[in-house]
Amino acid sequence: MEANYDPYNAETRALFANPAHAGDLQAGPARSALAEVSESSAGAKIQLAVGLVDGQIQKCRFRVLGCPHLIAASEWLCRTLEGGPAADLADFRAADCMEPLGIPIEKTGRILLLEDAIRLLLEQLDID
Amino acid sequence: MNVETPVYLDYAATTPVEPAVAEAMAATLLPGGSFGNPSSNHPLGREALTIVETARQQLAALIGARPRDLIWTSGATESDNMAITGGARYRQHRGKHLITMPVEHKAVTDTFAALEREGFEVTWLSPSNDGMLDLQQLADAIREDTQLVSIMFVNNETGVIQDIEAIGKRCRDSDILFHVDAAQAVGKVPIDLSELPVDLMSLTAHKFYGPKGVGALYIADRPGCQIEPILFGGGHERRMRPGTSAVHQLRGIGLAAEIAASRIEEDFVHIRSLRERLWAGIRDLPALSINGPADGGFPGILNVSAEGVDGESLMLALDPVCVASGSACNAKSGEASYVLRALGLDDHLAQSAIRFSIGRHSIAADIDIAIECYRHAVTMLREMAPVARKCV
Numbered sequence: 001m002e003a004n005y006d007p008y009n010a011e012t013r014a015l016f017a018n019p020a021h022a023g024d025l026q027a028g029p030a031r032s033a034l035a036e037v038s039e040s041s042a043g044a045k046i047q048l049a050v051g052l053v054d055g056q057i058q059k060c061r062f063r064v065l066g067c068p069h070l071i072a073a074s075e076w077l078c079r080t081l082e083g084g085p086a087a088d089l090a091d092f093r094a095a096d097c098m099e100p101l102g103i104p105i106e107k108t109g110r111i112l113l114l115e116d117a118i119r120l121l122l123e124q125l126d127i128d
Numbered sequence: 129m130n131v132e133t134p135v136y137l138d139y140a141a142t143t144p145v146e147p148a149v150a151e152a153m154a155a156t157l158l159p160g161g162s163f164g165n166p167s168s169n170h171p172l173g174r175e176a177l178t179i180v181e182t183a184r185q186q187l188a189a190l191i192g193a194r195p196r197d198l199i200w201t202s203g204a205t206e207s208d209n210m211a212i213t214g215g216a217r218y219r220q221h222r223g224k225h226l227i228t229m230p231v232e233h234k235a236v237t238d239t240f241a242a243l244e245r246e247g248f249e250v251t252w253l254s255p256s257n258d259g260m261l262d263l264q265q266l267a268d269a270i271r272e273d274t275q276l277v278s279i280m281f282v283n284n285e286t287g288v289i290q291d292i293e294a295i296g297k298r299c300r301d302s303d304i305l306f307h308v309d310a311a312q313a314v315g316k317v318p319i320d321l322s323e324l325p326v327d328l329m330s331l332t333a334h335k336f337y338g339p340k341g342v343g344a345l346y347i348a349d350r351p352g353c354q355i356e357p358i359l360f361g362g363g364h365e366r367r368m369r370p371g372t373s374a375v376h377q378l379r380g381i382g383l384a385a386e387i388a389a390s391r392i393e394e395d396f397v398h399i400r401s402l403r404e405r406l407w408a409g410i411r412d413l414p415a416l417s418i419n420g421p422a423d424g425g426f427p428g429i430l431n432v433s434a435e436g437v438d439g440e441s442l443m444l445a446l447d448p449v450c451v452a453s454g455s456a457c458n459a460k461s462g463e464a465s466y467v468l469r470a471l472g473l474d475d476h477l478a479q480s481a482i483r484f485s486i487g488r489h490s491i492a493a494d495i496d497i498a499i500e501c502y503r504h505a506v507t508m509l510r511e512m513a514p515v516a517r518k519c520v
Binding site for chain 1: 436437438440441444445475476479509511512513514515
């Protein structure tokens with residue numbers, strides 16, 4: 001048996017290589033919000049934006065300055081949320097993407113930035 | 129872009145073994161080869177001893193030393209430990225003050241840190257922004273009780289070449305042991321220890337196309353230049369480094385040294401032209417900066433920071449171009465390079481640094497692929513980065 005020392009699993013590599021949701025919301029959704037959060041120590045920074053139509057997340061976009069796991073997790077989050085009900089925002093937990101993306105435990109703090117960003121979005125959209 | 133074959137530009141981390149070296153080593157290991165114990169007084173033992181001593185001559189010729197002044201070790205880390213710890217302890221009855229720089233390799237800085245815990249006092253000299261040691265700063269730091277100074281020849285992250293001759297002269301003037309970690313220099317830049325005022329010098333074979341796991345410590349034959357052994361167990365290597373000599377490894381380092389000596393200038397010119405090609409291919413990208421000397425340093429290393437880019441993501445986006453983020457030794461920690469931080473870079477810029485290191489087997493096509501990959505990766509990551517705006 002051969003050990004695998006690749007720090008990135010196939011899912012993370014695929015999402016990193018194809019971050020289709022990276023960018024900004026274009027004009028369209030009547031209701032939108034944009035949150036920006038950053039991690040002071042390592043300097044990771046996220047902008048997360050959602051556009052809602054009839055209570056559904058029509059568009060979800062991100063911008064990231066950070067490691068491959070954070071980029072992959074942001075892309076994963078956007079793919080997961082887009083098309084679903086806005087109420088799903090409140091259900092997201094960083095742990096949801098840690099296992100499928102093989103994110104090491106020491107990066108938990110960085111991935112929690114996504115929870116912080118969603119919390120800000122919920123406040124802006126006035127969703128409980 | 130789609131590149132599947134790895135492009136190796138990490139020669140400062142390690143180099144491939146020259147095929148002729150590998151073949152010679154294998155022949156030494158196998159039945160029918162010179163696999164004897166060099167300490168054995170029989171034909172195979174004497175044959176092995178001949179290999180060991182021939183290698184010593186080959187390596188000595190590369191660096192202008194006398195063969196008897198070389199001690200075999202497992203590599204530069206062990207040599208650094210032996211030289212610094214052994215030198216400091218040998219002279220501790222005279223004084224316990226030592227001098228080095230925070231941009232040295234961990235094999236040096238961690239050894240000094242261990243000596244601090246033993247009660248030695250260490251002065252850490254900060255480099256100037258270009259990585260060079262200010263000789264006046266060194267002169268000011270030297271005290272009556274200073275016993276050892278350790279400064280590296282070529283910095284492994286930035287390629288900065290220190291003025292070893294001037295530093296050595298200053299140390300000789302004050303009868304201070306001068307140790308040089310030359311892991312990145314030997315076989316790559318001309319070194320003549322018959323002229324240089326160096327007392328102790330560490331080197332390793334795998335940086336100059338020899339095998340991993342073997343190196344040497346040079347100890348100058350001059351009064352007062354001695355070290356205490358830190359390993360015990362036999363009379364090998366002038367009682368400095370006990371243990372059965374690894375004959376196949378020594379065959380490797382000797383032959384690698386001989387090959388390096390025969391082509392050191394050719395390699396230097398080749399590497400310099402490829403570095404110029406690499407920098408010319410990326411320098412017009414916005415907000416790029418070279419860490420270390422723009423020219424005048426060792427041309428095999430080009431360390432570049434890109435504002436607004438995460439180093440770990442840049443490394444993955446460059447895949448399969450093999451480069452280093454910081455140095456190989458701290459690449460997995462995710463922390464910004466302590467060497468670049470010591471040069472005054474902030475965390476963001478240090479963290480974005482990529483070290484390209486070019487070697488004998490690099491070709492123009494490798495450089496062109498690296499240029500294309502780097503340009504694409506930096507552009508892609510910057511396009512993905514947050515932009516300044518007012519949140520709604």
